[in-house]
Amino acid sequence: MPYVTVKMLEGRTDEQKKALVEKVTAAVSETVGAPTANVHVIIEEMKKSHLAVGGKLKSEQ
Amino acid sequence: MPYVTVKMLEGRTDEQKKALVEKVTAAVSETVGAPTANVHVIIEEMKKSHLAVGGKLKSEQ
Amino acid sequence: MPYVTVKMLEGRTDEQKKALVEKVTAAVSETVGAPTANVHVIIEEMKKSHLAVGGKLKSEQ
């Protein structure tokens, strides 16, 4: 632990995901004092038709 | 916030999902007093082979 | 199933929570065609010091 989950809309590149997990892992490790090796990051992608803010799907905007 | 997640078996139409997020957003907003614009709804679909009740996968029934 | 999770800031009354699960259950049941008895709703409350939007904790605002 810690266990970090990042939910975001699909469409990011592999390079962006690689940078994401590196930077998030460093941010968590530095601020809460956990060894880098113990930080787990899971990316979960959402389709635009599966996320709504204010009652409106992102696919409808 | 609030953040609402709805996990359900796959197979619903886009129209059903659109109605789902509208009605759920209204239900949450009315009952807890949050502005509609602040309500986030995420739909997560499951395959029948990934959900079990009573130890039996839905795909086996 | 479906399984619904509502994450929101703590502080709502028992009456509000009762209304919340009733209305959300009805909204889900009607729109996706699941029997009411199969709809599960879980409420998860957050402290203001555990939620940040835009990098700022709600407890700091």
Added chain:
Amino acid sequence: MPYVTVKMLEGRTDEQKKALVEKVTAAVSETVGAPTANVHVIIEEMKKSHLAVGGKLKSEQ
């Protein structure tokens, strides 16, 4: 309830998933005293490019 979620890398066979939900359901039921029929298990699969431990994606190893 109880509601169990198992997140794991994709690639397991249907037979493995069937055994997984049977054994996990039994384990939960026996130890916490819940009827088997009330135990819900959801499997969530991750791609190797969506899981990082120690800041490194599994797809990079």
Added chain:
Amino acid sequence: MPYVTVKMLEGRTDEQKKALVEKVTAAVSETVGAPTANVHVIIEEMKKSHLAVGGKLKSEQ
């Protein structure tokens, strides 16, 4: 990985929780072929006033 989350009503003893994580870890390890050391189990307890099935809170039953 795998990462297992067990959500259940509060009230189980420490002995039950200890047995729960042991048995669930063994069940997951055996069936999906993951080393025991890699299995993470998180217990999340719910209050009866935070869980509803069929639109009715467990605290109302």
Added chain:
Amino acid sequence: MPYVTVKMLEGRTDEQKKALVEKVTAAVSETVGAPTANVHVIIEEMKKSHLAVGGKLKSEQ
């Protein structure tokens, strides 16, 4: 969106949590190109008796 959840053992100070959400928000925003204002971070704390790795609760170690 994105929505970030950080699950970790309880015990961090308010200062650590404040730094955590600032740094994680910046890391996510920079790497996936989302405006800072759209990044939501939720902290979830676990008791040592609610987390097990390798079948052993942290409270037993």
